[in-house]
Amino acid sequence: MLIREAAADDWPRIWPFWQRIVSAGETYAWDPHTSEEDARALWTAPGKRVYVVEDDAGAVVASAYVTPNYGGPAARIANAGFMVDPDRSGQGFGRALAEHLLAAAKADGYRAMVFNAVVETNPAVGLWTSLGFTILGTVPDAYEHARHGLVGLHIMYKAL
Amino acid sequence: MLIREAAADDWPRIWPFWQRIVSAGETYAWDPHTSEEDARALWTAPGKRVYVVEDDAGAVVASAYVTPNYGGPAARIANAGFMVDPDRSGQGFGRALAEHLLAAAKADGYRAMVFNAVVETNPAVGLWTSLGFTILGTVPDAYEHARHGLVGLHIMYKAL
Numbered sequence: 001m002l003i004r005e006a007a008a009d010d011w012p013r014i015w016p017f018w019q020r021i022v023s024a025g026e027t028y029a030w031d032p033h034t035s036e037e038d039a040r041a042l043w044t045a046p047g048k049r050v051y052v053v054e055d056d057a058g059a060v061v062a063s064a065y066v067t068p069n070y071g072g073p074a075a076r077i078a079n080a081g082f083m084v085d086p087d088r089s090g091q092g093f094g095r096a097l098a099e100h101l102l103a104a105a106k107a108d109g110y111r112a113m114v115f116n117a118v119v120e121t122n123p124a125v126g127l128w129t130s131l132g133f134t135i136l137g138t139v140p141d142a143y144e145h146a147r148h149g150l151v152g153l154h155i156m157y158k159a160l
Numbered sequence: 161m162l163i164r165e166a167a168a169d170d171w172p173r174i175w176p177f178w179q180r181i182v183s184a185g186e187t188y189a190w191d192p193h194t195s196e197e198d199a200r201a202l203w204t205a206p207g208k209r210v211y212v213v214e215d216d217a218g219a220v221v222a223s224a225y226v227t228p229n230y231g232g233p234a235a236r237i238a239n240a241g242f243m244v245d246p247d248r249s250g251q252g253f254g255r256a257l258a259e260h261l262l263a264a265a266k267a268d269g270y271r272a273m274v275f276n277a278v279v280e281t282n283p284a285v286g287l288w289t290s291l292g293f294t295i296l297g298t299v300p301d302a303y304e305h306a307r308h309g310l311v312g313l314h315i316m317y318k319a320l
Contacts, residue, residue: 022232025232025233028232029230029231029232029233029234029235030231030232031231031232031235032232032233034232070189070276070277070302070303070313071189071190071191072182072185072188072189072190072191072192072194073185073189073192073303073304073305073306074189074277074302074303074304074313075189076304077299077302077313111301111302112299112300112301112302114299114302116230116276117230117234135297136296136297136298136299136315137295137296137297137315137317138296139237139272139274139296139315139317140272140317140319141271141272142230142234142237142271142272142274143230143233143234144233144234144236145233146233153230153234155296155297155299155315157297157299157300159300
């Protein structure tokens, strides 16, 4: 596997799993009907550092971004977004990408990473916890999950 | 006092205290050197419902916005920003505006309001607590306060 910064021509290889994940309405607090144009703007907005993971055959199987979670006096706290192609889950790409993100964010001068809205039923909660993230708190009944109804959103934190 | 939705020509009356508050580097996680153009874009972005408070002489002494804190399946959770002219603090404008915001957000269909980044030394924490907000958690050492050094950022929550 290869983890590298994304290039502009990677987007068409991110979009298929991006759309599949967001349209499922189970893990992201974005409109399930987000257009490709809006999705690209969300994922690759100015200021976001975007990564992709290629498998050994060169297919893009995961992507993530890192960006300041706040501005001004709090700009050294990072936020990240993170997606693994559902067809390629359970093969270690997510954990490898997560470890890469954390090291890269620290190298970029961030003091900590915060996720603002981790759906409490998302299996990724276990990944983040195993990497040292703690749940600072949970916004109750905040997310209308496509299968589970109203569930909470965790705020998760890890010092870098 | 009059609390009403802002009109486009209110901005020049908001900007003087907006600039003073943000440039102080004590309460907002925005660049203290934000330009007027960027400030206007932040405060009155599409999708934000903006309010102002006029005193009995017609001066604009406070402003706030309400906007979805997340998108898609979590879009019924509100976020708000809130400023009172420092020269007019302690005169009840802040509490009246806060109560108005909460009622308006509920009327607009929001289920709850969340603040993502309340500087823990901000006296407004007391106002929000008195109005029924709870501190869901605190991001430690997240905000480089101009006078106090690194302080935490509270995530605060109230069901509507």
